[in-house]
Amino acid sequence: xxxxxxxxxNQDEYAxxxxxxxxxxxxxxxxxxxxxxxxxxxxxxxxxxxxxKSGQSEFLLPKPGEGGKGIEVVICVKELANLRDAVIDxxxxxxxxxxxxxGGVEFLxxxxxxxxxxxxxxxxxxx
Numbered sequence: 537x538x539x540x541x542x543x544x545x546n547q548d549e550y551a552x553x554x555x556x557x558x559x560x561x562x563x564x565x566x567x568x569x570x571x572x573x574x575x576x577x578x579x580x581x582x583x584x585x586x587x588x589k590s591g592q593s594e595f596l597l598p599k600p601g602e603g604g605k606g607i608e609v610v611i612c613v614k615e616l617a618n619l620r621d622a623v624i625d626x627x628x629x630x631x632x633x634x635x636x637x638x639g640g641v642e643f644l645x646x647x648x649x650x651x652x653x654x655x656x657x658x659x660x661x662x663x
Contacts, residue, residue, distance in 0.1 A: 539579040540609055542651055543598060547582045549626075550647060554580060557622045558611055558655075574611075603649030616641050616657035623655075 544550060551570050554560040560572035560580065570582045598604070613619065620630050620643045631644040639659035646652050 537577045537579065539581060541581040541583060542647070542649070543583045543585070543603070544647065544649055545584055546648055547584045550582055553623065553626050553628070557619060557626070558613075598649045600648055601646075601650040603647070604651040608652045608654055610654045610656055612656050612658055614657070616643070616655065619643075619655055 542550070547570055551562070551572060554572050555562065558574065560574050563571040563573045563579065565571070568583065568585050572580045572582070574580075616633070620633060623630055623645050628645045628647070634642050636642065640657055642654055642656040644652060644654050
């Protein structure tokens with residue numbers, strides 16, 4: 537199983553996106569973090585670390601647009617139809633639907649921190 541950890545101040549907004557659009561289920565929630573699981577058994581952890589007594593957080597949140605530089609999270613789906621619209625409806629900018637030369641259909645979107653997601657319907661989908 538793979539677990540991806542994202543540091544954000546938008547925990548509720550992102551949890552709603554992943555749960556309602558991409559079928560993640562909440563597994564556990566405690567102050568400052570939430571764990572979501574996809575049916576194919578990979579987790580996304582959303583961390584909003586609380587400040588310590590000095591007002592600093594143990595972990596630094598990325599500056600807007602700088603989170604996850606050089607990393608792309610790919611969510612493979614059986615059917616891409618309507619997912620792009622659902623992401624846009626929640627206020628996220630998406631690329632146009634692309635048809636790469638290696639096959640399949642995909643679009644990309646970024647979270648506020650810069651975390652890049654590619655939603656991909658591969659030419660064949662293995663469960």
